[in-house]
Amino acid sequence: MAVYRLNTFSNIEMIAEGVRNGERRALARAITLVESARADHREKAQALLANLAGHQKQSIRIGLSGTPGVGKSTFIECFGTTMTEQGHRLAVLAVDPSSTVTGGSILGDKTRMDTLARNPAAFIRPSPSGGSLGGVARRTRETIALCEAAGFDLVIVETVGVGQSEIAVSRMTDIFLLLLAPAGGDELQGVKRGIMEIADLIVVNKADGDLKAAAQRTRSDYAAALRLMRRRDGDTQGFPQAVTASAIEGNGITEVAVLIAQLAESRRASGYLARQRQEQAVTWLQNALETRLQDVFEQAIPKDVTDRINTAVRQGELLPEAGAERLIDLYREAMRTR
Ligand SMILES: Nc1nc2c(ncn2[C@@H]2O[C@H](COP(=O)(O)OP(=O)(O)OP(=O)(O)O)[C@@H](O)[C@H]2O)c(=O)[nH]1
């Protein structure tokens, strides 16, 4: 077996080959590399990704969101096991903005995805900690590409329901699942409209025991709300839709798998899936460009100069647009005299 030296990524070719062969250690190394913020690592990560481009398997990327405690881990454990029994290879990744504080919640979670964590057809990766949502999103996109190159044909990107991160996840996945708990009252749990709009499938979990009736009521409330949402281009009849499930008892999970397969198939056949991925690639390009321009800009203009302009704008001595204009002038000047 190939040996991957700790702390060095000297042999990109070797890591790439390992990833292509589906070796978990190589994949783990590769992910560590794309997660690194070091400039030399970034360069190597780009070389690695370029080396692996075009080697991805045909895949389905599923975004999964739900508030803490709704049963995401339990659901993934059950759903993931079902999928691997059907012959899929599953990667589970997380986008968790709160991990800047907690250091990655999915990590402790491996224990709650016990069966899956030991399943050779599954790969669970804790969320990269630290950095902006943009940075985390970039690393997650690259990790998706690596997992697909390693032969995983099903990728779940999990996120805790805190608004912005769902949008980021929906921009890197094909199908979006929202997990909800049975509601006590008659209100729609304060789920934001924006999140309802990106959901393809709402799963009301914990439809068991005393909660079963409440789960069914919650499901029909959401089904009614979803009927008001616009269907996405090229989708089969019936999406978005709401179903109930019990991740603990395993009820409704096969049904969810069937619905996802149907939706994926119809989106593939209609060309929607390919178009959506193309649009996502362009969005990614724009994000990458903005991040890089920001870097280039910060390197070109000394910090004390930016600080002075910030202060002037804060104190009302300079209008924001005029401040921007001045910074652009300084940037152009710096480029000319370089
Ligand atoms: N009754 C019932 N309880 C469930 C079900 N699914 C999960 N739970 C319980 O709900 C609690 C939280 O489940 P998790 O799977 O850890 O939830 P999570 O969404 O991953 O939570 P975070 O990782 O903290 O965001 C646990 O005590 C589970 O046993 C279900 O289908 N029915």
Ligand SMILES: [Mg+2]
């Ligand atoms: Mg969890």
